[in-house]
Amino acid sequence: MRRAFAVTLPKIEAEPLKSFISNRMCKCVVRNLPSSMKPFPFLLLAILIFLSPDARAAWNTKEIEGQDHVALEEVAAAFGMQPASKRKDPREIAYSGGAHLLIIKTGTREAIIDGVRHWLSYPIATSGGKPYVAVTDINCTLGPAMSPASVRQIGKVQTVVLDPGHGGHDKGGRSPYGYEKDYTLDMVNRIRKILEAKKVKCVQSRLSDFFVELAERPEMTKNYKDPIFVSIHFNSAEWRPSANGVEVYALPPLGSPTTGKAPDPILDRRKCSGNAKEPASFVLANTIHHTMLGKTGAFDRGVKRARYAVLRHCETPSVLIECGFVTNPQEAKGIHSSQWREKYAQAIADGIIAYMNLANAQKLPPRVWDYKRKSTDEFVWEE
Ligand SMILES: [Zn+2]
Structure with a gap:
């Protein structure tokens, strides 16, 4: 089912991916790249075009065990990531690109996001042979971890x-x-x-x-x-x-x-x-x-x-x-x-x-x- 992103979870103070991406792209995509992951300029341009905010404002969601989920490849692509090299354990799947690295293990709540371990709210599900991540985890963990500047609840600190x-x-x-x-x-x-x-x-x-x-x-x-x-x-x-x-x-x-x-x-x-x-x-x-x-x-x-x-x-x-x-x-x-x-x-x-x-x-x-x-x-x- 195709559904507007902001409507999916009205009760959670989440930042729509639209603004994750626009912030990420405007402010930091080049400046914040670790030297080992700097993409070639043409690749960056391709990502910028592909990720124009209006193009990615909605997810294709699928209900799995009572939670809205999105195919991980769709989420990874929204952050400029592609499937990375295969890992030994077939349940582990890695994506990299766009200054990010994401490694998940299906059936678990563990996710390595940009080099450090995080614990998701819901396990990575599998449907049709593909990994799916809960929308709550996109809103509350993956998104803020990869695009912290776009979290609007961050106010000044004195x-x-x-x-x-x-x-x-x-x-x-x-x-x-x-x-x-x-x-x-x-x-x-x-x-x-x-x-x-x-x-x-x-x-x-x-x-x-x-x-x-x-x-x-x-x-x-x-x-x-x-x-x-x-x-x-x-x-x-x-x-x-x-x-x-x-x-x-x-x-x-x-x-x-x-x-x-x-x-x-x-x-x-x-x-x-x-x-x-x-x-x-x-x-x-x-x-x-x-x-x-x-x-x-x-x-x-x-x-x-x-x-x-x-x-x-x-x-x-x-x-x-x-x-x-x-x-x-x-x-x-x-x-x-x-x-x-x-x-x-x-x-x-x-x-x-x-x-x-x-x-x-x-x-x-x-x-x-x-x-x-x-x-x-x-x-x-x-x-
Ligand atoms: Zn204590």
Whole structure:
């Protein structure tokens, strides 16, 4: 069925692909190309002609398992991508071109977009032997990840509210060397110092070792002009000490499941204040994730979605960063060293600055390959 794109999902604050493409093409298609992917001028011209906004304003949708889907080849083409070389696993399909790289695995919610892992709301479906992606995932993940400048919910940023996770009686995770609550406060102090040196106004949800109620933490954003909210945590997985790496969370789109969970007809549809800024929150998460991976070399656990209280209650763009595992022997040692924390704090601060440059000056954020880090290339199990 052919259907107008904007009509498909009226409840979701999505950016029509029309504006993804027009923005992408006007502002950044050449400037933002990684050197390894610069197309020849004639190819670029062909893409520009093919992708004139009016030509791609509607999708050919197909309902699969109750969700509108679009053939992935159609979506890939809209972003200037062509099928790339075949991968060993026949369920994995790659597209590249137009400064982008997209790798999916059918039957899973995992997608490698422009070099970093993302978790979609719905699995990549197959119909007639072709892969299909849910319209929700085009609107809320693929589109904003590949064309962040076109997300209209991104407003100016004047204040960064930093939230050191846990505190007081709530110690958070525990490594052989210390508590998560102390590491998060130290990280926030470092991030703040780096940002303030660049004249960025910062405030903190706690300044020392005391507990602040979860709902109160995002509440303080209301006292400041044009804020974003960044919550800092460390991960724990006692049952699997090998678990390592970084992940950045944004709120899931309204009506969509959280990462690693099956759809929940009640919880997924519960409206919260964070919904209004969810697309901007995703771009903030995506921007910080690219920079963190690029600057630290950490394992890529992906941009994930969860309805954490601090994200649900936040009316401004908000993310929660899991900086590494206190339960992983190697990472726990790293986390305990001040050099390690300084490096990660610098990476997060740079990610925040990159988002502010996008929000305040329409400057596109760096991608992971701009830091000379190779794209994530392997698929992992969903968790
Ligand atoms: Zn935590």
